[in-house]
Amino acid sequence: MSIARFSPFELLLLKSRSQVDTATLLLLAWVLVHRQQVTEGQRRRRLAQVTAQFRHGHELGPVMGIAHSQDLQAIQLAAEVVRKECSNERSLSILHQAITVATDDGDLSLNNHYILGFLADLLNVTPATFNTLFHELMGKPLPPAEDPSRDAYWQVHDPDYHARKARDAHAAEQKAKEAQEKAEQGQRAKTEQQQQKQQKRQNKQHQQNEARREKAQKEQAKQEKNKQKERRKQQEHSQQQERQRWQQEQTQQEETRRQQRQQQGERPSPPPDRTTRALAVLGLTPGANRADIRRAYRRMAQLHHPDRFYSASEHQVAMASTRFQRIKSAYDYLMQNT
Structure with missing residues (x-):
């Protein structure tokens, strides 16, 4: 407390x-x-x-x-x-x-x-x-x-008390009446002046508020437009970087496998087809059935869904969206062709 x-x-x-x-x-x-x-x-x-x-x-x-x-x-x-x-x-x-x-x-x-x-x-x-x-x-x-x-108390202690009190009360009443009349006149004039000044201030303030409101709305619309444009640029850039990174990873993996085969005296095998790539995206090997594909898709979707990164930066959200789209595309392709 x-x-x-x-x-x-x-x-x-x-x-x-x-x-x-x-x-x-x-x-x-x-x-x-x-x-x-x-x-x-x-x-x-x-x-x-x-x-x-x-x-x-x-x-x-x-x-x-x-x-x-x-x-x-x-x-x-x-x-x-x-x-x-x-x-x-x-x-x-x-x-x-x-x-x-x-x-x-x-x-x-x-x-x-x-x-x-x-x-x-x-x-x-x-x-x-x-x-x-x-x-x-x-x-x-x-x-x-x-x-x-x-009255008996004041007659003993102050005999002139009542008379003096009556005189003082009358004088005070008269003075208060005059002061009240004068104050009322001054107050009326002052009130009229204040009302006029207040009306002018209100009109001026209203105009200023309208101007500020219009300016703020324009500025806000401009800022929002710039933000949307910047977000689109960042998202496109992030998606492009993610695609490039994924392509580099695939190329590097293929090059690594090719070098391993050369070292073992094997002839290079043809590049993997789309089904193999789609299985690799879901972390599966050739021969996986539809049930395996569904389970792998659910697991990958839970790990890489963009909603899991809502508190991260816009760049991270864009990368997560790109990964999830690649997972979804691989799943749709496998379910249609398996």
């Missing part, structure tokens, strides 16, 4: 010496990035302090980067790893650490209020158990979280 299919956190889990420790590390880092009025250096030092005994075996930088990116899929995966691999006691211990790093300065930010509740739910810690644990650590009960979706 390609490494590009894994998310950054999945890669960390694959390389980790302890997946549970790596998962816990991400959950604590997620809490730390939502601490208010804390520098990045302080967050990393605090995370290193809390996880000093962990056995994950990798740096904290990538984990902090994932936490800053608010990758909820990675966070949920981390919680599933912890929930699957850890006992209830270990889950409570992790939630204990999360509460500790979220309330180091005594204050609990609104984000971490919801994050701690979310972690408790992911780790299967009931709300009652979570509230009891928070009370034991902080010495006071967990206050209800403020709801930013309610």
Whole structure:
């Protein structure tokens, strides 16, 4: 599987010496990035302090980067790893650490209020158990979280919020409307120009394509004609060479036999007739019957059929065709005259 299919956190889990420790590390880092009025250096030092005994075996930088990116899929995966691999006691211990790093300065930010509740739910810690644990650590009960979706929250924290938001929204809407009208006018003019240019390019491209196609067809036809002509020349030349070679072999064999007879004091015999030559082509001796001729023809045809040389050069194919034609002619002659 390609490494590009894994998310950054999945890669960390694959390389980790302890997946549970790596998962816990991400959950604590997620809490730390939502601490208010804390520098990045302080967050990393605090995370290193809390996880000093962990056995994950990798740096904290990538984990902090994932936490800053608010990758909820990675966070949920981390919680599933912890929930699957850890006992209830270990889950409570992790939630204990999360509460500790979220309330180091005594204050609990609104984000971490919801994050701690979310972690408790992911780790299967009931709300009652979570509230009891928070009370034991902080010495006071967990206050209800403020709801930013309610007007009462903004009346306390920013009384001018709604009025400012309405003014900004109206100004933004007016500006967006003007910009949209201007953009639409410019877009219409630009579209018309582009359509005209595109039509010209298409017409020109069409003409060029037609010219190239015609030129390519002519060139291809010319090349094919030249190839056919060259193949015919090569085939004729190969056939001529094969005939000459065969004639030379026959002449040489006859000369050899004549010299042998002279050395033995025999009178030269007349040259072999066509039947003898045809039998020699099939590798037979005089006196062979029709069954012998058929068997010899099948054997020679299997050995020298041009289809056996389809992957060879054109010259070799031409030579094989010439040999097969000579074998076929000898067979036809013998079957008609035997």
